[in-house]
Amino acid sequence: MSEKRIYRLVHLEARRRAAQDCMNARDGDIATISEPTRTLDQNAAQWPILDAFAKQKQLMVNGKMEYVTDMEWKDVLTAAFNEELNRVAHWKGRMVLLGQRTSKFGKAKFSDWLEFLHAAAAEEGVVVYPNDAPREVVDVETGEITGVAA
Template identity: 40%
Template sequence: MSKELVIAVRSLQEMQYAIARVSAAIGKGLERAPVEVALRHQNGKRTLDQNRKLWPMLTDVSRQVQWLVNGSMDHLPPEDWKDILTAGLDSEQRVAPGIDGGFVMLGKRTSKMRKAEFAQLIELIYAFGSNHGVQWSEPALAVYEQYREAT
């Protein structure tokens, strides 16, 4: 199992602390195996506000749109819609055989998405909903207005 150390550095003062922590972690890690160090700008993972926008939207879609599953039209739970819609962000889908037959779609995890990609997902859900006649609930509309104002 790999462990990951993430340290956010927002100022020069925090940089000294971060250098000391990273140096100590590298030393410990090298006792077991080679260590990889990565630096990236923190344009960040999705925000909690973005996550709060997602679930009212998925709930609206789940209540109003039927989708073909195993040969019949059905209302799906928000979690299934999350899988379907996040798969819509990629032009290429990944599929693996199930351990007892059938297939498993390998999808994206919204918890790993950056802000910009999550914003694309929100736009995709609104476009999908509009194309399928979804009437957005008050919570979904409220968060969408906040989202539109922030971009």
């Protein structure tokens, strides 16, 4: 087998074909079974929350409080989500915070991430959706947008 094959294991025939390819694979070939990664709707759902943090909360940067970007908040909050501080020493001895790539999260972990973001926003008093603006309703289990709330 020279090309990469991907099977979505949602029915018996897909499972049969995947099993057959495994049985016919050369010694040393690699087979991987993994949870699907997060959906585009799940990905989109995180940005209003991260944007709200960027506009409403400051972080200590080089000894002073500053507003940082949504991407920088993502780094900070993904480290907090995993309850670890991923740091790398800068060449001048300063510390740099490393976040995680949420694009690598499976659907279930991304659902937990979205729930964490909503809880963190509520705990920090960050208003994600002002009362007068419509907002998307997201199913926390699937991350899918299920409607719009007033």
